[in-house]
Amino acid sequence: MMFLKAVATMFLGLSFILLVALTSNGLVAQQVDPVARGEYLVNTSGCHDCHTPWALGANGPEPDMSRALSGHPADLQVDAQPELSEAWVWAGNPTNTAYAGPWGVSFTANLTPDPETGVLRDMSEAQFVDTIRNGRHKGQGRPILPPMPWPAYRNMTDEDLGAIYAYLKQVPSIRNAVPEPLAPVQ
Template identity: 70%
Template sequence: MTLSRTFAGLCFALAGSSVAAQESDPIARGDYLVNTSGCHDCHTPWIMGANGPEPDTTRALSGHPADETIEAPAVVPEGWTMAANLTSTAWSGPWGVSFTANLTPDPETGVLRDMSETQFIETIRNGRHMGQGRPLLPPMPWPAYRNMTDADLAAIYAYLQQVTPIRNPVPEPLSPAQ
């Protein structure tokens, strides 16, 4: 057997064991889904690093930083749909300003603190806060995520319940400029 075939077999075996672990452990599956589905792209504030923008892992999944005040929608130039702030946690467009939620299990400021697994799944399925409230605002790609299985969404919920809680009150959305 050649070295490359041995290496390929080892990689396949490791990938297979990873998939098996995910199937038997919802938290491992949720970790995989959160880290491959772009959740950190918006829910983790970005900072300027040595090589450009990068996620601030000390504030992973904590949403829009409470200490960054935005009082009015940005003026979006003609031909543009939306604008994002420097941390990639506030988005301005025709809907006003949306702020990414704190997905950590902080008991005071985490959006999931009062949300059951069923409500979380319903939120993603129908694009409404708490499964029945106001519409989820752009850029939340819930129309794509709604295609995930109930098991995958439950795994994401389970994973988010055990990440490090970060106290970070996120503001409510701002209405469009009049």
């Protein structure tokens, strides 16, 4: 009887150690808050690199987090495509929110949930996922233009894209009407 108790105690102890080891290594599925997961993905996937206007800071150009994810500043006028010397040369503006190339001029979208100017204002989660999967607005509209790396992001899981959507729906709203893209100069 004593032997069985010792074996049972040892088995329970080893099971507990194994469970702790698997959990600490991420091998046991965890319930993750989608908003927290979305924040992590937005902050590690380069979203701020283009969708947050850059400004000159103490260490040089950096994202202006007071305008986080608000896209190309509406007050920064771009009227025409700059003249580019070669067919596949591109140019970007100092805020890192407007890009010119053979596709014309593209402007980064306002990803905040602003009800008047945010790109997600009338987009469902399914449409957001379709947008990233298909490279078209709401999954069926005009093509998403360079330099948006949607061909890489479309490889994210539905859960990750849903988490990004959940996070973007709750970030502070910033009213900023981003202009429509400009057609290429012929």
